[in-house]
Amino acid sequence: MQFQVTPELIEKIQHLASEQLDQELHRYLKDLHHADIAEIIAAIPPVDAAYIIRLLDSEKTAEILMELYEDDREQILLQLSPQEIAGELDMMDTDDAADFLAELPDEIKGEVIDNIEDDEHAKDLQELLRYDEDSAGGLMAKELIRVREDWPVSECIDEIRRQAENVIRVHSIYVVDKDDKLIGRLSVKDLLTVKSQTKIAEIYIPRVDYVNVHTDGDEVARVMQKYDLEALPVVDEIGKLVGRITIDDIVDFIKEEAEKDYQLAAGISQDVDTNDSFIKQTRARLPWLLLALVGSFVAVLVIGEFDTALERYSRLFFFTPLIAAMAGNVGVQSSAIIVQSIANNTLSDSLSTRLFKELLLSFSSGLLLSLLLLFATHFILNYPISLAITIALSLIIVMIIASLVGTFVPITLHRMGIDPALATGPFITTSNDIFGIFIFFSIARVILEF
Amino acid sequence: MQFQVTPELIEKIQHLASEQLDQELHRYLKDLHHADIAEIIAAIPPVDAAYIIRLLDSEKTAEILMELYEDDREQILLQLSPQEIAGELDMMDTDDAADFLAELPDEIKGEVIDNIEDDEHAKDLQELLRYDEDSAGGLMAKELIRVREDWPVSECIDEIRRQAENVIRVHSIYVVDKDDKLIGRLSVKDLLTVKSQTKIAEIYIPRVDYVNVHTDGDEVARVMQKYDLEALPVVDEIGKLVGRITIDDIVDFIKEEAEKDYQLAAGISQDVDTNDSFIKQTRARLPWLLLALVGSFVAVLVIGEFDTALERYSRLFFFTPLIAAMAGNVGVQSSAIIVQSIANNTLSDSLSTRLFKELLLSFSSGLLLSLLLLFATHFILNYPISLAITIALSLIIVMIIASLVGTFVPITLHRMGIDPALATGPFITTSNDIFGIFIFFSIARVILEF
Numbered sequence: 001m002q003f004q005v006t007p008e009l010i011e012k013i014q015h016l017a018s019e020q021l022d023q024e025l026h027r028y029l030k031d032l033h034h035a036d037i038a039e040i041i042a043a044i045p046p047v048d049a050a051y052i053i054r055l056l057d058s059e060k061t062a063e064i065l066m067e068l069y070e071d072d073r074e075q076i077l078l079q080l081s082p083q084e085i086a087g088e089l090d091m092m093d094t095d096d097a098a099d100f101l102a103e104l105p106d107e108i109k110g111e112v113i114d115n116i117e118d119d120e121h122a123k124d125l126q127e128l129l130r131y132d133e134d135s136a137g138g139l140m141a142k143e144l145i146r147v148r149e150d151w152p153v154s155e156c157i158d159e160i161r162r163q164a165e166n167v168i169r170v171h172s173i174y175v176v177d178k179d180d181k182l183i184g185r186l187s188v189k190d191l192l193t194v195k196s197q198t199k200i201a202e203i204y205i206p207r208v209d210y211v212n213v214h215t216d217g218d219e220v221a222r223v224m225q226k227y228d229l230e231a232l233p234v235v236d237e238i239g240k241l242v243g244r245i246t247i248d249d250i251v252d253f254i255k256e257e258a259e260k261d262y263q264l265a266a267g268i269s270q271d272v273d274t275n276d277s278f279i280k281q282t283r284a285r286l287p288w289l290l291l292a293l294v295g296s297f298v299a300v301l302v303i304g305e306f307d308t309a310l311e312r313y314s315r316l317f318f319f320t321p322l323i324a325a326m327a328g329n330v331g332v333q334s335s336a337i338i339v340q341s342i343a344n345n346t347l348s349d350s351l352s353t354r355l356f357k358e359l360l361l362s363f364s365s366g367l368l369l370s371l372l373l374l375f376a377t378h379f380i381l382n383y384p385i386s387l388a389i390t391i392a393l394s395l396i397i398v399m400i401i402a403s404l405v406g407t408f409v410p411i412t413l414h415r416m417g418i419d420p421a422l423a424t425g426p427f428i429t430t431s432n433d434i435f436g437i438f439i440f441f442s443i444a445r446v447i448l449e450f
Numbered sequence: 451m452q453f454q455v456t457p458e459l460i461e462k463i464q465h466l467a468s469e470q471l472d473q474e475l476h477r478y479l480k481d482l483h484h485a486d487i488a489e490i491i492a493a494i495p496p497v498d499a500a501y502i503i504r505l506l507d508s509e510k511t512a513e514i515l516m517e518l519y520e521d522d523r524e525q526i527l528l529q530l531s532p533q534e535i536a537g538e539l540d541m542m543d544t545d546d547a548a549d550f551l552a553e554l555p556d557e558i559k560g561e562v563i564d565n566i567e568d569d570e571h572a573k574d575l576q577e578l579l580r581y582d583e584d585s586a587g588g589l590m591a592k593e594l595i596r597v598r599e600d601w602p603v604s605e606c607i608d609e610i611r612r613q614a615e616n617v618i619r620v621h622s623i624y625v626v627d628k629d630d631k632l633i634g635r636l637s638v639k640d641l642l643t644v645k646s647q648t649k650i651a652e653i654y655i656p657r658v659d660y661v662n663v664h665t666d667g668d669e670v671a672r673v674m675q676k677y678d679l680e681a682l683p684v685v686d687e688i689g690k691l692v693g694r695i696t697i698d699d700i701v702d703f704i705k706e707e708a709e710k711d712y713q714l715a716a717g718i719s720q721d722v723d724t725n726d727s728f729i730k731q732t733r734a735r736l737p738w739l740l741l742a743l744v745g746s747f748v749a750v751l752v753i754g755e756f757d758t759a760l761e762r763y764s765r766l767f768f769f770t771p772l773i774a775a776m777a778g779n780v781g782v783q784s785s786a787i788i789v790q791s792i793a794n795n796t797l798s799d800s801l802s803t804r805l806f807k808e809l810l811l812s813f814s815s816g817l818l819l820s821l822l823l824l825f826a827t828h829f830i831l832n833y834p835i836s837l838a839i840t841i842a843l844s845l846i847i848v849m850i851i852a853s854l855v856g857t858f859v860p861i862t863l864h865r866m867g868i869d870p871a872l873a874t875g876p877f878i879t880t881s882n883d884i885f886g887i888f889i890f891f892s893i894a895r896v897i898l899e900f
Contacts, residue, residue, distance in 0.1 A: 033677060035676045035677050035678075225701060225705075226485045227483060227485050228485075228698045230680060230697065230698070247680065247697055247698070247701070248678045248680070248697070250701075251675060251697070251700075251701055251704065252675075254701065254704065254705060255675075255704060255708065258704075258705065258708030258709065258712065259708065259790060261712055262708065262711055262712045262715060262786065262790065263786065263790070265712060265715050265716060265786075266715060266782050266783055266785075266786030266787075266874060267779055267782060267783050267786075268783050268786055268787060272787060273787070273790070273791055273794075273796055274787055274788065274791040274796065274797055274799060274804065274807075275791075275796060275799075278807075278810060278811065278814075281787075281811055282811060282814065282815060285783050285811070285815065286815050286818070288779070288783070289776070289779060289780065289783075289815055289819060290819065290822075292775060292776060292779045293772075293776065293819050293822065293823065295775075296771060296772035296775045296776065297772065297823070297826060299771050299772060299775075300768045300769055300771075300772055300831075303767075303768040303771070304765075304768055304831075307764075307768075310760075310764050314757075314760050314764065314767075315754075317753075317764075317767040317768070317770075318750045318753040318754055318757075318767070319750055320767075320770060320771045321746060321749050321750075321753070321770045321771050321774040321883055321887060322743075322746035322747065322749060322750055324771040324774070324775065325742060325745075325746045325749075325774065325778075325879075325880065325883055326739070326742060326743065326746065328775075329717055329738070329739060329742045329876055330739065332716050332717060333716055333717055333718050333735050333738070333739075335716075336712065336713065336715075336716030336717075336718055337716075337718060337722060337723070337724055337731075338724065340709060340712070340713070340723070341723055341724040341725075344723075346519075346723055346724065346725060347724055349724060349725070354724065357724075357728075360728060361728065361731055361732060361735070364728075364732065365732060365735065365736050365739055368736070369739060369740065369743050372740075372743065373743065373747070376747060381750075381754075424716060426779055429775075430775065433771055433775055437771060
């Protein structure tokens with residue numbers, strides 16, 4: 001444990017690969033975990049990486065390839081022939097192999113499938129490719145252990161031995177009826193602790209959680225987390241057992257979902273990493289910045305509309321960034337809380353209750369902060385009281401409206417089937433800037449009469 | 451599956467609990483999953499919730515209590531006696547029970563431990579309480595299946611049957627030597643597929659991943675994700691097997707970590723939810739808003755320092771929110787990418803390489819956006835070219851500096867052992883506002899000579 005891949009090791013391996021020193025490479029790599037080899041391979045040129053993939057046996061390289069980020073994997077695959085790629089797929093679990101296949105360009109997909117030796121494996125892959133990748137069908141693997149309710153435990157154990165060869169981890173043993181419909185499960189523990197003459201029908205647990213092939217990935221993640229499941233069987237439209245989803249795939253899914261929210265809040269498109277190319281990073285970041293620039297330019301136009309205030313109340317203009325920033329901060333806070341509650345399925349209030357709560361919260365916080373600001377502008381900056389009151393009053397009104405918008409927007413987006421996390425991104429903060437500034441100057445115009 | 455707790459069901463259960471209609475309650479609750487009962491219990495008054503906890507048997511209620519959010523649980527526990535709480539703890543796995551104990555007020559903790567019937571369980575809990583809650587020791591459970599290398603498989607199976615009573619899920623069977631030191635593992639699959647005369651020493655797998663009791667939770671999560679582990683044994687300082695961590699606990703840990711980053715970015719303190727009280731929500735949100743207000747007030751002071759520009763270049767002041775917003779947006783983008791790379795352990799560049807990349811990225815995006823802005827201010831708003839150039843030049847310089855700061859700060863925080871996600875929160879965006887505005891007016895002063 002605590003093994004770390006060092007830059008020296010990466011350099012050494014790359015040197016050995018480019019010099020094609022097979023024996024030494026084997027010596028270095030044989031005791032490394034596939035995840036560590038993946039880390040090394042991602043850091044060296046694709047041609048050397050492909051050399052190592054060809055050198056090691058397929059069982060190990062299949063695991064290595066699955067560990068890589070999609071971009072790195074693509075670079076390496078470009079170096080391999082369809083036959084070589086098919087050899088890797090043969091060794092993968094169906095769920096991983098299907099994801100892997102889905103990434104390949106269409107023109108070589110067919111050729112790769114034709115080159116897969118195990119026909120049943122190839123058929124399973126074609127089935128999995130039909131499902132949406134974020135549905136239960138797209139997340140599941142075909143490998144699982146199934147036993148028939150009318151078998152005795154002894155036959156069952158033989159069958160499990162046979163089936164277990166294809167299943168890396170035995171989580172649960174699923175029990176089906178004669179039509180292959182899922183009717184229950186056997187726990188491994190039960191199997192270890194009953195006599196071998198017992199019939200499956202007597203000992204199986206008839207309660208089993210399952211999902212349909214078309215169930216959404218979010219819902220699968222929610223169910224597995226809520227009920228602390230490590231594997232979840234998947235049935236087709238008529239209740240036949242067709243696959244199972246394991247927790248390790250869902251861990252990745254949960255992490256990606258959480259990251260997506262974070263990235264939306266920060267105004268970057270998904271899946272961009274410090275190691276990505278200049279082009280990819282720019283593509284992920286520039287659109288949001290452009291949007292923010294256009295929005296901010298609208299704010300400039302709004303401010304320009306109030307230029308009659310410049311003569312007597314020029315100091316109002318010193319406060320536009322403050323009002324805009326506070327509108328943005330309050331709005332993002334409100335939205336983020338809603339977004340998380342939606343993600344965690346804890347949003348139990350109705351929209352009106354929620355808006356009322358936000359009204360109370362933002363009014364009380366706004367009142368306190370406005371009084372502080374009133375004090376600071378009047379007593380520290382020596383602004384006339386009318387000007388100080390205008391600014392303070394605008395702050396509380398802008399805060400209340402921003403918090404209501406910040407609550408309303410994500411709930412509404414969610415109801416419309418749009419990712420509510422969008423509401424914490426630059427799109428909404430920029431809108432908040434614009435209307436915050438507009439409200440500020442409108443209030444000022446009414447009070448100060450310019 | 452697809453069962454959903456409805457408001458009608460919650461109301462019905464609350465009614466039955468307040469009327470103490472035990473038989474009907476049992477009828478409704480007996481087929482519900484503990485996670486669903488937890489959802490119901492969280493939504494009804496604590497006194498009714500406690501009534502239900504007393505009514506159901508401890509095995510089920512222990513699971514229900516563990517599903518609840520800490521706040522809801524605390525409310526219900528206040529209704530129970532130390533003896534009743536001890537009864538719940540008796541039925542929990544040690545890791546859950548220890549977390550649960552840690553939440554209790556110190557004055558009743560001792561009394562609860564004294565009331566636990568199973569002495570060994572009580573001793574295990576006291577041991578677990580000694581570890582930091584975010585360390586491997588704090589995350590692990592004492593329940594696991596261990597076998598000695600010198601046993602035959604038959605003895606091993608008997609022993610597993612005995613030990614398995616305390617272990618809900620058999621993940622791996624750990625192999626220890628005569629000093630109880632961890633030396634390897636047996637997979638369940640192997641055990642199902644070898645003959646009973648075989649000795650453990652012949653069939654165990656000597657390679658086993660493990661962590662030390664003091665290993666940090668982040669590292670545990672990283673190792674379990676990287677190597678796709680579902681259970682990880684924990685050893686003490688001298689290599690003795692003392693516990694194991696299962697993936698379900700780590701799923702919660704990973705989710706909490708990702709949420710923490712998101713919340714920091716949105717300027718709310720951890721662990722606040724739409725259902726939390728007014729006071730708790732205000733406590734989570736007001737400090738950040740106060741900080742942002744103070745920061746924005748400093749920005750007002752900075753702008754005020756440049757009031758000599760008001761006479762001839764008042765339109766500069768229309769652009770302060772735009773410059774501040776763009777500085778904020780660019781800074782958050784840069785920081786968010788670094789924060790995620792740190793979290794995913796993919797930050798392989800040195801600080802200087804990273805800063806150079808950011809320089810390129812922000813220069814090219816900044817150049818494009820500046821030219822757009824130059825065009826818009828000069829040709830759409832008809833600003834004189836000197837003013838338009840001043841604003842556009844400021845934009846690109848502010849964007850470059852904000853992106854460098856956004857890169858530097860999280861990397862530096864991380865090196866100092868501080869959570870880098872702080873760098874995406876209001877603290878940094880407010881600082882970006884201030885220096886963005888300062889740079890803007892300083893450049894304007896040099897070019898326009900006011």
